Amino acid sequence: MNAETIAIVGAGQAGGWAAQTLRSEGFAGRVVLIGDEPHRPYERPPLSKAVLSGDAHADTTHLLKPEAFDALRIDWRPNVGATFIDRAAKQLHLTRGAHVSYDKLILCSGGRARRLNIPGADLPGVFTLRSIGDAAALGAALSAGKRLLVVGGGWIGLEVAATARKKGLDVTVVEAMGRLCERTVPPEISGYLLQLHAAHGVDVRLGTGIGRLAQNARGGLTASFTDGRALECDAVLAGVGLVPNDELAREAGLACDGGILVDSQCRSSDPDILAAGDVATWHCEWAGRRMRLESWQNAQEQGIAAARAALGIAVNHQPLPWFWSDQYEINLQIFGMPTPAHDVVVRGDRNSSSFVMFFLDAGKVVAALGPNAARDLRFARRLIERRTSVDAAQLADLRVPLAKL
Ligand SMILES: Cc1cc2nc3c(=O)[nH]c(=O)nc-3n(C[C@H](O)[C@H](O)[C@H](O)COP(=O)(O)OP(=O)(O)OC[C@H]3O[C@@H](n4cnc5c(N)ncnc54)[C@H](O)[C@@H]3O)c2cc1C
Numbered sequence: 001m002n003a004e005t006i007a008i009v010g011a012g013q014a015g016g017w018a019a020q021t022l023r024s025e026g027f028a029g030r031v032v033l034i035g036d037e038p039h040r041p042y043e044r045p046p047l048s049k050a051v052l053s054g055d056a057h058a059d060t061t062h063l064l065k066p067e068a069f070d071a072l073r074i075d076w077r078p079n080v081g082a083t084f085i086d087r088a089a090k091q092l093h094l095t096r097g098a099h100v101s102y103d104k105l106i107l108c109s110g111g112r113a114r115r116l117n118i119p120g121a122d123l124p125g126v127f128t129l130r131s132i133g134d135a136a137a138l139g140a141a142l143s144a145g146k147r148l149l150v151v152g153g154g155w156i157g158l159e160v161a162a163t164a165r166k167k168g169l170d171v172t173v174v175e176a177m178g179r180l181c182e183r184t185v186p187p188e189i190s191g192y193l194l195q196l197h198a199a200h201g202v203d204v205r206l207g208t209g210i211g212r213l214a215q216n217a218r219g220g221l222t223a224s225f226t227d228g229r230a231l232e233c234d235a236v237l238a239g240v241g242l243v244p245n246d247e248l249a250r251e252a253g254l255a256c257d258g259g260i261l262v263d264s265q266c267r268s269s270d271p272d273i274l275a276a277g278d279v280a281t282w283h284c285e286w287a288g289r290r291m292r293l294e295s296w297q298n299a300q301e302q303g304i305a306a307a308r309a310a311l312g313i314a315v316n317h318q319p320l321p322w323f324w325s326d327q328y329e330i331n332l333q334i335f336g337m338p339t340p341a342h343d344v345v346v347r348g349d350r351n352s353s354s355f356v357m358f359f360l361d362a363g364k365v366v367a368a369l370g371p372n373a374a375r376d377l378r379f380a381r382r383l384i385e386r387r388t389s390v391d392a393a394q395l396a397d398l399r400v401p402l403a404k405l
Contacts, residue, residue, distance in 0.1 A: 014277025016041020120213030157239030336367030
């Protein structure tokens with residue numbers, strides 16, 4: 001591969017992995033890593049967990065220690081935004097009038113937290129959570145005895161609710177849909193999460209939207225809901241999803257549809273431009289449809305795959321989707337993409353703190369999930385990846401070790 005300069009937009013998890021992979025694959029040319037944050041590449045999962053609770057410092061999220069990062073000889077441009085891609089000239093324009101010429105360009109610009117679209121959404125005390133800066137701002141507002149309103153019963157909202165309870169806040173979660181994490185888990189798991197939060201004293205209100213926020217006389221906020229009720233609180237966390245940062249690609253005329261369209265070699269509609277992580281959408285064979293995977297695993301693996309593909313190495317990015325969430329004493333993991341069409345087999349007691357739900361299609365396990373079941377889920381992953389035919393009765397039988405299947 002003759003590329004001399006490979007530019008990466010976004011110094012997040014995917015961008016960080018792309019940069020270090022270029023070096024580990026022996027690329028000796030120039031790697032320019034453009035990031036509009038002040039931080040070296042870092043992982044976001046702890047921002048709603050240990051960093052938010054104060055148990056871990058934000059520096060612990062960095063992919064590499066400063067010396068290891070410096071040793072990669074990366075031309076890292078912190079606090080710099082990429083503003084325009086001139087595809088004809090193969091130049092990337094940056095804030096403050098600078099530009100970088102590239103041979104290959106990897107877009108790892110992730111996404112931003114969607115903001116509430118209601119009156120009062122920009123008031124002080126209303127937060128979103130995506131970056132280290134966001135976690136610092138929200139964390140400073142989470143002191144014991146205060147009341148937090150979480151808008152959105154998805155993963156980020158629920159993790160923040162759990163962390164806030166741990167810190168001694170009163171917490172209310174409102175979710176406009178009829179159940180928690182509706183887009184990603186079956187109803188049984190939504191019910192499990194509901195019970196989990198209720199058991200920890202969170203007031204969860206389903207089927208309730210938020211209509212407006214206003215400052216109140218106490219210096220706090222009053223939230224008015226679509227069901228006519230109101231709530232006084234000290235802080236609001238909007239956990240209402242992610243907007244992919246694909247404007248750069250769209251303005252450059254790359255094919256986009258709710259994210260930058262790439263193939264399983266991470267190539268966009270311009271063969272010299274690749275994309276990876278939360279901003280990329282591609283046909284996931286495990287899901288049987290095109291999608292963006294907003295997960296730690298995908299950011300890392302697709303970042304690696306994009307870097308290798310930029311170097312001309314054959315890749316086929318089709319990881320079995322894996323996601324986890326930590327809430328209270330529960331570590332919930334999901335492998336594959338469960339759908340209502342699958343047959344369900346439960347191993348263990350679904351009302352306990354540890355069990356596995358298997359999802360079968362024509363006698364083969366295609367997805368599995370469960371709380372505090374990391375060991376069983378490791379075996380489940382193998383069953384899925386090897387497309388093993390299984391006996392449902394054996395799968396449910398705790399006396400039959402999964403390793404035997
Ligand atoms: C609070 C939180 C908790 C999470 N918890 C989990 C979890 O428990 N499990 C799990 O699997 N996943 C979790 N995730 C998801 C996971 O962190 C993301 O999928 C992952 O960070 C995506 O990586 P990325 O590199 O694609 O994007 P990002 O990490 O968002 O990086 C993109 C970077 O690009 C920068 N950028 C954007 N546009 C430009 C531009 N024009 N110029 C320069 N820079 C730009 C952004 O500022 C950002 O720094 C969590 C995410 C969050 C926010």
